[in-house]
Amino acid sequence: MSAYLWVKLVHILSATVLFGTGIGTAFFMLKAYLSKNDEAMKVTTQNVVIADWVFTTPAVFIQFATGLWLMQKLNIAFDSVWFITVVSLYAFVGFCWIPVVWIQIRIKNHLAAGAHRDDYRVLMRAWIALGVPAFGSVLVLFFLMISKFGAYA
Numbered sequence: 001m002s003a004y005l006w007v008k009l010v011h012i013l014s015a016t017v018l019f020g021t022g023i024g025t026a027f028f029m030l031k032a033y034l035s036k037n038d039e040a041m042k043v044t045t046q047n048v049v050i051a052d053w054v055f056t057t058p059a060v061f062i063q064f065a066t067g068l069w070l071m072q073k074l075n076i077a078f079d080s081v082w083f084i085t086v087v088s089l090y091a092f093v094g095f096c097w098i099p100v101v102w103i104q105i106r107i108k109n110h111l112a113a114g115a116h117r118d119d120y121r122v123l124m125r126a127w128i129a130l131g132v133p134a135f136g137s138v139l140v141l142f143f144l145m146i147s148k149f150g151a152y153a
């Protein structure tokens with residue numbers, strides 16, 4: 001298999017880790033929160049924080065690096081509508097994800113200090129408000145990857 005296809009394989013696997021881990025950890029964290037069981041939330045939040053360091057963080061860098069490499073091979077210009085949209089959406093997702101990681105660590109520390117649901121309700125609302133547009137943007141990124149809309153216009 002060519003280097004190009006190996007890099008594309010890594011790019012798609014990284015996209016799978018980014019989207020899959022994001023959806024998975026969001027689901028378990030939301031379910032733990034809705035269960036009103038602080039002990040369940042405590043254990044879940046500890047694991048969500050670990051998952052973001054182990055899976056999401058490396059994938060964020062691998063996605064961008066392999067994406068730039070693939071662009072070069074496909075002669076997609078940096079001033080193309082496609083790249084400007086992709087990089088703007090990717091940055092937006094990043095600007096949503098960084099406060100989400102901070103919120104998850106805050107909630108983990110609150111719970112470790114014996115906090116209860118009402119103490120982090122506002123943080124969870126912010127977590128949800130940041131998560132929804134971020135996931136919507138990743139779906140748009142998948143569309144742009146497949147359609148290559150504006151890549152050669």
Ligand code: HEM
Pocket residue numbers: 008011012015018019063064066067068070071072074076086087090138141142145146
């Ligand atoms: C969350 C962000 C991203 C996701 C989910 C994602 C996902 C994908 C997927 C599924 C493909 C395969 C499309 C196909 O086979 O037609 C792809 C291809 C590609 N991606 Fe991404 N990608 C993301 C970010 C990026 C970024 C930031 C760049 C550029 C810096 C990029 C550049 C590319 C290029 C150039 C291709 C075309 C490869 C080809 O068609 O052979 N991607 N991406």
